[in-house]
Amino acid sequence: MGDTGRRRFLQLLAGLPLVGLSDLLVVRAGTVSASAEILDYFDRQITDLIDGYERRPIAQTAVRIRRELPTIRSLLTEGAYRGDQARRLRRTAGRLTALQAATRTDLNDTPAAVNLFSEAFRLADSAGDRPLQAWIRCWQSSIARKGGDPKRALALADNATRWVGTAHPVAARAAVVGAWAQAALGNRWEVHARVGQAWTIVGDLDRDAHGEPGFSVDTMHTTSIGEMSAAVYVEAGFPDMAGVYTEAVQMSLDLAGATGRRSLIRVSAASAAIQRGDVEHAVALVHNAMDISADRPSARLHERIAAFTATTRTDLGAMSELDELEERLRTWRTPSI
Incomplete structure (x- = not known):
């Protein structure tokens, strides 16, 4: 990492509500990487963003995500990571990017949401975050349905279970999203079957x-x-x-x-x-x-x-x-x- 990149990275981190910043960074051969404490911080941020999403103004959530993502992206770009540290960083980046995509959808910016969901899916794949991959497929299905392509919407909903199986909470979401696609296709009785499948999954959780x-x-x-x-x-x-x-x-x-x-x-x-x-x-x-x-x-x-x-x-x-x-x-x- 050059001097300019290092200064930018530290400026980004300066926005984090943390103390003892020097103790949270690992510097080797001019490369800055994240300590476990910084990764824990981002895990807490993601949990708070998800838990509060329905209760806060969407624009407020979008601003918070936009503030956090550059730090994570800088860590991924500038650092050298292996094993669990690399997986956690990619998982964090994937989840923040997916949440940003959700805000763009709710703010009626579908083109940006499409690109962000694609990026988030790639990050989730590299992190092995299968629930997030399935969750993203559900959102992509909804976007396809609203865009007038219910067949693709159904295929995306069905693809969600490839990543988590048929007994995971996200599989219940996928079943209902698939029911929406079936409704758009005019297959009204398939709607009953898919909704029933969703409730069966939820009942077993x-x-x-x-x-x-x-x-x-x-x-x-x-x-x-x-x-x-x-x-x-x-x-x-x-x-x-x-x-x-x-x-x-x-x-x-x-x-x-x-x-x-x-x-x-x-x-x-x-x-x-x-x-x-x-x-x-x-x-x-x-x-x-x-x-x-x-x-x-x-x-x-x-x-x-x-x-x-x-x-x-x-x-x-x-x-x-x-x-x-x-x-x-x-x-x-x-x-x-």
Whole structure:
């Protein structure tokens, strides 16, 4: 590492909330490498970013990741690593990059998300981080489906289990993501089979593998799979089935404080309410979803609400309540960063 590179590296590390920095660096023959303490620091940062993702403004998470990633990339580029140290660094880089890709998706920057997920997958592969590889395939499947390629979306969802098998928490996510692809393909009864498969997997998981409600990589909570199942059934044209899940998990998500999923479950519940003919309650639910996510707007929520209003208008025609909702949605913007 040259003098310029070394100065840049130390400047990056200066932003870390650590003391005794000289004790955390290993310098041999002009090469700076990371000590176990720095690697532990980044593990804690990733855990905090994942646990707080549903509860913090997406832009805030994106800024934190953008601050941390250059340090990790400098360590990978400038250092000489072997064995477990190399694996941990690549795993850290892969997970931070995948989280950055998720923020780009939620901030409606799909091209950047596509590139970042590809980079993260390569890093995960080099680190042997199979759960992350499967998790990335699920996100890539969703991007393909939203981009109008449900066949590729299904193939990517199926590919996820190549990395973790069929009994891992991420396999449950893959089953639901595959159900979404089947819904887009018009295979409505395959949707039931895939959702049922997801619940079978979750039912066999132990407590640690369930984790907590909300955003996750290595775990799958029943409330999270419930919210996803409801959304799948809305897209498949079974809003009555969606209602079964919304009633079961909405309160649990509220208690957990998982802002993103709290809003998403209400949009699914609104579709179920429309099916019952309760238009006033349905519209109130969507407004409530937007109120909950006022400080955490996301492209996913925007898309779900837009789909709700479009479908409801097609089914029921002109309505002043929908006019007001569409106007609010028109001025409801995801942050740019």
